[in-house]
Amino acid sequence: MTTKLMKKSLLFVALLAATGAQAAEEKFRRPTPQDAEYQNRSQFLFSLGLQNGGDVIARLRDVDSGEIVDQARAGGYWFMEFGGVIAFPDVPVSLQVTGGYLTTQVVSNIDESRVDFNRYTVSLIPFYNFGRQRIGLGAVAHIEPTATFKPDGQPNEEWKMDDAVAAILQWDVRYDQNISVGARYSYVKYEITEGGPVGVEADGRAFGVHFTYSF
Structure with missing residues (x-):
């Protein structure tokens, strides 16, 4: 050569x-701030989060000492959502629509007692987008709220509640075009209709944080 x-x-x-x-x-x-800005485009999303607050609906006690070992609140504890964001041309506004599942699960570490409070959710939240951030105020329907109490060695007890609508305030910050984190505050009340103290309301207001992946 x-x-x-x-x-x-x-x-x-x-x-x-x-x-x-x-x-x-x-x-x-590393993504720049410009890469992470909310752009005028529609996307699907999947979100996971934790929240807490509201009235105590059950307490788990040590069968021997009577000491409270854990408790379940009407506003807890974790949720997941799947849906999408609809963008509007030429304006920094978008509409998020999701369906999901919100559950409170508390299990005694002493015996087999547990409490489950489950509800399905459908949310509709308009957002104002500014740079890497967005803030929205909307509503979330809580469908078929049901609390199930499973004391160790005793028959299960189930409380059913009316469907309810929560007001929700949400704030998100983007890391890039796919990943964002945020916080939310929701206000809702549940009315017991069957199985428990009928007519009594439980305050389910809660504050939470979440992780969202958009695609």
């Missing part, structure tokens, strides 16, 4: 290496 050909070959290899390095840097570089 002549010296001239060797030089051309080395130059070609160097160009390939530089191109590859530049592509890798572009792919793995």
